[in-house]
């Protein structure tokens with residue numbers, strides 16, 4: 001009889017062109033024992049050497065077809081409508097992507113007994129008394145947060161085997177698509193642009209490699225339910241920026257401290273936020289690197 005170790009795990013990644021999706025694939029494609037299938041909404045993948053099928057998650061039949069054709073053991077759902085401000089005006093579309101799309105994935109997961117790993121956010125909270133644990137009560141203040149909370153609820157009632165990971169402020173080694181916060185700070189200041197950064201938004205920023213590693217452990221140990229996955233340090237966005245400035249020897253006079261209200265953004269932000277990671281630390285030995293360690297990895301891998 002074949003040992004389980006000799007059977008390749010089939011992993012399907014939704015949102016493979018996105019920030020998290022890319023990094024997950026970059027790391028997992030080097031692992032033995034994994035057969036990857038990837039999908040995003042764009043026609044082409046940024047990984048020409050990995051099997052890819054374009055799929056709009058708002059199209060139920062396409063979602064089901066890709067899942068039934070590949071028969072995955074695990075689905076990592078890193079797809080989402082992530083523009084927080086646009087979610088306020090594009091309500092129908094953001095609901096379709098963030099909630100209906102997830103429902104379609106769940107329907108197929110339940111039939112095939114596929115383990116769904118879904119990525120959620122600290123934006124399910126109002127940001128009045130963070131950092132938050134898994135047992136705190138969500139109360140989103142933005143439409144994006146409402147869609148993400150609704151996606152969590154849809155998964156919980158779906159009957160699919162699932163893990164929901166809440167995370168916050170993703171950054172790390174990615175080379176395509178939109179810039180993450182760290183590269184935006186570095187690029188802007190190096191170009192001589194002044195940046196205005198808020199002092200009143202508190203988080204524990206999450207290095208993408210730590211999140212990708214946590215997902216791998218969740219798969220390995222078959223951990224189900226809700227887990228917070230974040231960084232080791234809880235700090236304001238301004239203090240995070242100053243760490244980046246310091247590490248990359250940038251000129252701090254290019255950074256102006258402001259408060260969130262000055263930005264007049266369409267969507268309200270949870271201010272005192274962040275995620276307590278004790279459950280992940282104790283249940284699957286999650287050990288995030290420090291911010292300085294993560295910046296050193298980015299500097300090396302991205303030639304920053």
Ligand SMILES: NC(=O)c1ccc[n+]([C@@H]2O[C@H](COP(=O)([O-])OP(=O)(O)OC[C@H]3O[C@@H](n4cnc5c(N)ncnc54)[C@H](OP(=O)(O)O)[C@@H]3O)[C@@H](O)[C@H]2O)c1
Pocket residue numbers: 014015016017018019020021039040041042055056057058077078079080081082097119120121122148167168169170171
């Ligand atoms: N970024 C953060 O700081 C942060 C913080 C907390 C939680 N999260 C959560 O983490 C997850 C990953 O975030 P991210 O920053 O990696 O997002 P991202 O870079 O915006 O990527 C989102 C992905 O979703 C795909 N997508 C969007 N609409 C789609 C549709 N209709 N059908 C199929 N795919 C669609 C996009 O595909 P294309 O690129 O092909 O269009 C993209 O690959 C999301 O669930 C997000 O809510 C992110």
